[in-house]
Structure formats: structure tokens, C-alpha cells
Amino acid sequence: MTPINPQIAVLCESGKVAYLHGHLPVFQHDQQDLASFRLFTSQMIANGNVRHGEIARAFAVPLSTVKRYAKLYREKGAAGFFVPRRRRSAVVLTDEVKAQAQALLGEGKSAAEVGQELAILPDTVRKAIQAGHL
The missing domain is CATH 1.10.10 (Arc Repressor Mutant, subunit A)
Known part of the structure; x- marks a missing residue:
């Protein structure tokens, strides 16, 4: 178990990541599910449960990356994390x-x-x- 701050901790087991408030689990996602990770950590920041720097330290992620996804959550909500990427258009010069x-x-x-x-x-x-x- 890795503490994020005195109230919130994260536990990684069997390919799952669980976020705990005290000893109660509040959210869980697959370890490889990057969109859910970004969404939930951004929600915790927006709700005031954690700070940007606490997330950056706990997960060894650059602070600018944490701030970028917190901003995405503020501007577009949860849907912003699950928008399909734009693909390049077809080749024009055949x-x-x-x-x-x-x-x-x-x-x-x-x-x-x-x-x-x-x-x-x-x-x-x-x-x-x-x-x-x-």
C-alpha cells in the first residue's frame, strides 16, 4: 500500500489498482487502464481530496502531466478521457x-x-x- 496523503492510499495487486480512503476502497481499475487512472486521479484533485504534487510523487509522474489531465477533467469532464483519438486522413497523393x-x-x-x-x-x-x- 502506497500512501498518497494521510487519508488516501493506493494498493496494486493482481493487475488491479485500488484507491483507499482510510481502509475503505473507493475506486478500482486495471493496472493497464491509463484513461481510468487519469480520470480518477483528476477527480480526486478536483474534489480537493489530493493535490497535484501528491499524485505526481505517489505515481512518479511529471507534475505537468498531472496538471494537464486535471485541466482536461475541469474542461471536458469524464468524457474527455475516453474520446477516440483522431486518425490521419487518407493519402491524397496516390x-x-x-x-x-x-x-x-x-x-x-x-x-x-x-x-x-x-x-x-x-x-x-x-x-x-x-x-x-x-
Whole structure:
């Protein structure tokens, strides 16, 4: 059992993490469940049960990380911890589009003109040119 402060402690057993107030368990999650860890520690901070520094010391986590997730809880609530991550969009410059862009650039057209004609952003064309893809 690891004390967080005189009232709150944490116990890690059998892949589970249990938070205790005195000797009574108040919350439990899997050891690998990072979202639940961040949520509950942020709730304890928001409720005034623990301080940022106490969480940082007890779990060997940077203080800035603890503050970041406490802020997330204040701004978005519990739902903020379980939002799916944004994924990158599909590749715009397929081999076919690259060939078309290369042909248009070979005709002397600018990156802006190529982008407009192929319905892609001119910056995408410029970045591809700078990276040596076109």
C-alpha cells in the first residue's frame, strides 16, 4: 500500500489498482487502464481530496502531466478521457495523382495551378516537391 496523503492510499495487486480512503476502497481499475487512472486521479484533485504534487510523487509522474489531465477533467469532464483519438486522413497523393501532378508540372504549371486542377491543396503539392516526391 502506497500512501498518497494521510487519508488516501493506493494498493496494486493482481493487475488491479485500488484507491483507499482510510481502509475503505473507493475506486478500482486495471493496472493497464491509463484513461481510468487519469480520470480518477483528476477527480480526486478536483474534489480537493489530493493535490497535484501528491499524485505526481505517489505515481512518479511529471507534475505537468498531472496538471494537464486535471485541466482536461475541469474542461471536458469524464468524457474527455475516453474520446477516440483522431486518425490521419487518407493519402491524397496516390501514385496516379503524383503522375498527373508531375505531368502538369512538366508543362510548366505552378503548384497552385496543379493543386486547383487536381482538387488538392497547393501546399500538398509544394511539400511533395520539396520532399522530392515530384
